Amino acid sequence: MPLPPDPARPGAARSFSLAIAGSGGAGVMTAGTLLLDAAARAGLYGLMVRTSGPQIRGGEAAALLRLGPRALATLDDRFDVLLAIDWLNLNRFGDEIPIGPGSLLIGDADAGEAPEVFVRQGARLLALPLKKTAKAAGGGWVNMVALGLAGALAGVPVAALEAALRASWKRSAEALAANLAALQQGVALAQGIAGERPPPLAAATPAAAGGARWLLSGNEAAGCGALRGGVRFVAAYPITPATELLEWMAPALTRLGGSLLQAEDELASVNMIIGASYGGVPSLTATAGPGLALMTEGIGLAVAAEVPIVVVDVMRGGPSTGIPAKSEQSDLSFAVDGLHGDAPRLVLAPNGIADCLATTEWAVQLAEALQSPALLLSDQFMGQSRAVIDRPAQAAVPAQRLVAEAHAVDYLRYADTPSGVSPMAIPGTPGVTYTADGLEHTERGIPSSQARDHARQLDKRQRKLLLHDYGPRWADIEGDAEAELAIVTFGSTTAAAREAVERAAAAGTPLRLLSIRLLAPLKPELVAQALAGVRQVLVVEQNHGGQLLRYLRSRCDLPGRPAGLHRAGPLPLRPGELCSAFVDWAAAHAESGVLA
Amino acid sequence: MNDMTDATRLSAADFKSDYKPIWCPGCGDYTVLGSLTKALAQLGRPPHEVAVVSGIGCSSRIPAYTTCYGFHGVHGRALAAGTGLKAARPELTVVVTGGDGDGYSIGGNHFMHACRRNLDLTYLVMDNHVYGMTKGQASPTTEPDWDNKLSPGGTGLRSFHPLVIALAAGANFVARAFSGDPNGTADLVAQAIRHPGFSFVEILSPCVTFRPEQRGWKDVVHRAAVPETDDPARAARRIMTDDGFNLGVLYAGKRAPYARTPAASASLAQIEQAFAV
Numbered sequence: 001m002p003l004p005p006d007p008a009r010p011g012a013a014r015s016f017s018l019a020i021a022g023s024g025g026a027g028v029m030t031a032g033t034l035l036l037d038a039a040a041r042a043g044l045y046g047l048m049v050r051t052s053g054p055q056i057r058g059g060e061a062a063a064l065l066r067l068g069p070r071a072l073a074t075l076d077d078r079f080d081v082l083l084a085i086d087w088l089n090l091n092r093f094g095d096e097i098p099i100g101p102g103s104l105l106i107g108d109a110d111a112g113e114a115p116e117v118f119v120r121q122g123a124r125l126l127a128l129p130l131k132k133t134a135k136a137a138g139g140g141w142v143n144m145v146a147l148g149l150a151g152a153l154a155g156v157p158v159a160a161l162e163a164a165l166r167a168s169w170k171r172s173a174e175a176l177a178a179n180l181a182a183l184q185q186g187v188a189l190a191q192g193i194a195g196e197r198p199p200p201l202a203a204a205t206p207a208a209a210g211g212a213r214w215l216l217s218g219n220e221a222a223g224c225g226a227l228r229g230g231v232r233f234v235a236a237y238p239i240t241p242a243t244e245l246l247e248w249m250a251p252a253l254t255r256l257g258g259s260l261l262q263a264e265d266e267l268a269s270v271n272m273i274i275g276a277s278y279g280g281v282p283s284l285t286a287t288a289g290p291g292l293a294l295m296t297e298g299i300g301l302a303v304a305a306e307v308p309i310v311v312v313d314v315m316r317g318g319p320s321t322g323i324p325a326k327s328e329q330s331d332l333s334f335a336v337d338g339l340h341g342d343a344p345r346l347v348l349a350p351n352g353i354a355d356c357l358a359t360t361e362w363a364v365q366l367a368e369a370l371q372s373p374a375l376l377l378s379d380q381f382m383g384q385s386r387a388v389i390d391r392p393a394q395a396a397v398p399a400q401r402l403v404a405e406a407h408a409v410d411y412l413r414y415a416d417t418p419s420g421v422s423p424m425a426i427p428g429t430p431g432v433t434y435t436a437d438g439l440e441h442t443e444r445g446i447p448s449s450q451a452r453d454h455a456r457q458l459d460k461r462q463r464k465l466l467l468h469d470y471g472p473r474w475a476d477i478e479g480d481a482e483a484e485l486a487i488v489t490f491g492s493t494t495a496a497a498r499e500a501v502e503r504a505a506a507a508g509t510p511l512r513l514l515s516i517r518l519l520a521p522l523k524p525e526l527v528a529q530a531l532a533g534v535r536q537v538l539v540v541e542q543n544h545g546g547q548l549l550r551y552l553r554s555r556c557d558l559p560g561r562p563a564g565l566h567r568a569g570p571l572p573l574r575p576g577e578l579c580s581a582f583v584d585w586a587a588a589h590a591e592s593g594v595l596a
Numbered sequence: 597m598n599d600m601t602d603a604t605r606l607s608a609a610d611f612k613s614d615y616k617p618i619w620c621p622g623c624g625d626y627t628v629l630g631s632l633t634k635a636l637a638q639l640g641r642p643p644h645e646v647a648v649v650s651g652i653g654c655s656s657r658i659p660a661y662t663t664c665y666g667f668h669g670v671h672g673r674a675l676a677a678g679t680g681l682k683a684a685r686p687e688l689t690v691v692v693t694g695g696d697g698d699g700y701s702i703g704g705n706h707f708m709h710a711c712r713r714n715l716d717l718t719y720l721v722m723d724n725h726v727y728g729m730t731k732g733q734a735s736p737t738t739e740p741d742w743d744n745k746l747s748p749g750g751t752g753l754r755s756f757h758p759l760v761i762a763l764a765a766g767a768n769f770v771a772r773a774f775s776g777d778p779n780g781t782a783d784l785v786a787q788a789i790r791h792p793g794f795s796f797v798e799i800l801s802p803c804v805t806f807r808p809e810q811r812g813w814k815d816v817v818h819r820a821a822v823p824e825t826d827d828p829a830r831a832a833r834r835i836m837t838d839d840g841f842n843l844g845v846l847y848a849g850k851r852a853p854y855a856r857t858p859a860a861s862a863s864l865a866q867i868e869q870a871f872a873v
Contacts, residue, residue, distance in 0.1 A: 037873070040873040041873060211871075211873065212873075213873040214871040214873065220871070224868060227867070228864065232684075233683065235680055235683075254857075254858060255861050255862040255866075255867060256862065256864060256867070257857060257861075259683055259857045261679070261680070261683055263676070264705055264706065264708075265705060267672075267673060268676040268705075268709070270676075271669060271670070271673035271676035271677045271680065272676050272677065272679050272680030273680055274669065274677055274680065275649065275677035275678060275680030275681035275684070276681060276684035276685075277680075277684075278667055278677070278680075278681060279647075279680075279684045279685040280685070281684040281685065283680070283684065297670050300670075301669055305667075305669070388873065391872070395864065395865075425665070427644070427645075427647050427665040427681070427685060427688055428644060428645060428685070428687075428688060429644060430642065430644040431644070432644075433644050433664060433665050433666075434665070434666070435659045435666030435667065435668055436666065436667045436668065437668045438668065438669055439668065445660070446615060446660065447660070
């Protein structure tokens, strides 16, 4: 695939992209993780995406890093450095690790020829004695040589690299000394490279102590947001790429006095959290597409019985087992429409790793306030990538569920209130016992097949979601407020689209950007307001069928002739290619005198 | 929970709601409802401290016929919902109820894992060897040659043995009851609720509409001839070799129930410190 043109970028946005690759066991993920930590210590922001082959152990693996002076939520179009500890099967990363004429392609001098798929991209090829250097450094590891080399090339100070290594070290002091020596030798290798090379990042101000910055994955951020929202019970079944979210929450819940149950399957996990939430405890499960498919009957029960639950779907390539460890935004249609019956539900999508925290917290609050299931669409890219972010604002007060008071007179669990929200009796509360039911029911909760009761309860469940004031958080509206052309997107694609809009603006094409966080209920009047003055809309998403485009067209009157730019995973949509596409699309819709 | 109702003043009537059951006249489930309310009255916890959880089927209608907190969920998932509730709210008494189709067929996987997990909850299955609500199809406990419209001439499949499965999967209390013996059933249900861990009571409860021959069960049931055992091997032998109409506690084990949630040992702010650079 030919590389797209590289439009001019604002100087402040300069970043450094590097891939550290090798076969499993070579320690490339450790090197990448330490490099990201070191960059954070040195005051830089950064992002690290993990990619690997399908093997459970021992396959090819790469840590894809992007470092820079401002927050980064997407990879760049090409890598400044591809550093390979060995070349075993790395040709499989030909599409995932694009390099170019200005890049360095570095391999071990004893590891043989670099794969043609990289060589033909015109990068400067260097063979350096990585393994020999590690050996000479008293038995240090080759990935620590790689860490020193990569860090020095990117401009991360050696002191920060050493500090990151020391902080993570759990073995003997002798081994630490050898690896510090290996790291320093790696730095020396970088210093020995003569001639053309990508300029390193300028020195940043080291992060002050006290944790002004955080380093975490989107899965951890979502788990943390859930706890902030008040979740104290989780039931789940392991599934890639959601498992780390659960593994992070398990010990945290125990420490907070909550609990996590590993269920026998996703049918059980969703019904377990419904049972726990019926008991008054805010509850969550996390899964991916196949698990979400199994959970749909339970989610419908939560709609009908009005039990708040949060279901996190860390989206991966589908349908069926699909591509488990790679990202895609292809569960949107299923999330917004995939339940039987008329079943209003909340669907939210965080639009970056930092936002995984805030939006999951919000999802819990909304679920609790509206006694509704909330589906949260994260994805593998956000979930399994790690990023340096500004410390999130203090946790808000967890949402309070509207509960029934003891001995409330004439208590009706499903009372048809003006807001649609009716007080929920929590087991243990005397004088207000009731039976929660997935059968259609009267206001009291008695099963009913009467048309009047069905209509009344359907209206109530829809009304409570539609009448709620969600405030400005339903979407991020960015870019040029005067622009007559708008990009619309959601989820992790937002970061690439945002950067593309910035680059397009710098290149003379002003655009508006609408990233929708609350996907259901979607209010057409808010979309119309956000797009006021816009003539044409381009909907950008990472799936094959253009699901967001079709969804928006089914719910809203979009201006002009709405167009879609969608591509299935696993390759990410990259800011440079999006910028080129945006500029071309804008040119095609330019009215004389409006766009230069 | 703070409402300390005087236990001695609770009667079965305090646990019966005023909703009229949808069951057919003569259905065994009426007396099971009576036995359940009687057992709850015996135990002395007020209705609001008890949750009755069910799935879908004739017998799964039971929660709303009590004055307890009820949860009538989806088909086959009663044990999952009950497990979540008990894990999140261990101080409640949780009784999960349902039929043989709900519990052994669509919910079979949850049955096995609930036994294995051994939470302190009670599972009552009203077994009539038929799907009643969908009007007469074979369930896992139906005899292989029972002729019906969906499986003409019978399913040809051997019937499922819930008590052996429960025992093998780790249930801590296994009993068989008969709806036609309301006092005996009430007593077994009360024992099951009192016994720590996962307690399973299989209640033979005739379907007089689709299996009228089950009216004859009253003539063949009999009290277990030997006392209960805590030895799973002996219990297994007894259950495997009995005639299927042996009533009583067939196994009462000593396995510790699933651990309760520990008290909080950290604040969220302390946990979040791990993210700080």
